Amino acid sequence: MSEQVSHSDDAASSRAGSLGARWLGAGLAALLAIATLVLAATGQLILYISPETVWFAVAAAIVTLIGVVWSCALPLGAEQDHGHDHGAAPAAHDDHGHGHARAPRRSARRVVGIALAATGGVIATAVAAGALLLPPAALSVDMAMQRAPVGNVLFAGADSVALGANTDTSTFGVGGWASVFATGARPEKYDGTTVTLTGFLTPDGSATDQAHLTRMVITHCVIDAQPASVPVQISGWKGQYAVGDWVQVKGTVRTSADGKLSVVPATVSKISQPKDPYEH
Known part of the structure; x- marks a missing residue:
């Protein structure tokens, strides 16, 4: 038994x-x-x-x-x-x-x-x-700020932008311009270039008239995502926008007296997060 x-x-x-x-x-x-x-x-x-x-x-x-x-x-x-x-x-x-x-x-x-x-x-x-x-969600603003120190405009992506005498910058997004701002040997060459860029706002240290327009850039998947950002001159931006707000910036690239590039906007429009929040 x-x-x-x-x-x-x-x-x-x-x-x-x-x-x-x-x-x-x-x-x-x-x-x-x-x-x-x-x-x-x-x-x-x-x-x-x-x-x-x-x-x-x-x-x-x-x-x-x-x-x-x-x-x-x-x-x-x-x-x-x-x-x-x-x-x-x-x-x-x-x-x-x-x-x-x-x-x-x-x-x-x-x-x-x-x-x-x-x-x-x-x-x-x-x-x-x-x-x-669970509902899918894009990588958070906090993660973007953690992966790149505040003030860093160059992203550590796998791809780099090829800069030459006849480089067409009309198709550049935040990632492309981040590389230009960080590695361009002749910043005066880009002075006066008009741009239309989309991203979310992150702080630039203690500067009150400058923010960073940031976008996550991925090569294959979110595991290799890296933040790219460019400085944008927005007087008193912290009183108008919150960190993480998505905006579309239309403006002009300008060179400062010390040779640094930034975007001086003509218009800054608050928008909803794009369907595809990343650049590739």
């Missing part, structure tokens, strides 16, 4: 283990694939990756879902079946011929393994559920 109960317990434990393994594999993969497709369909996947790689992420999500469907068509536990019988494991014996000397040690290891697997499963499930249920 005890052997039947033990066999029943082993079967239940084996089924639970198979269900857990399938959830940690196919289940979580399906959850993340669905989250990716939902974000792509709503145009919000660009909050996490570069627009140029959206198609690849969508294709990978579709392939993943096909694999999940195929996996669920298999009998439970088939993923772990090697296709052959290993035979019964030999009984462990101690020096006196007893077969259960190592049973407590193996039982303890099994409990620890189950506990670790359960903990990892809960954490992974929470992360995957969060990706699907």
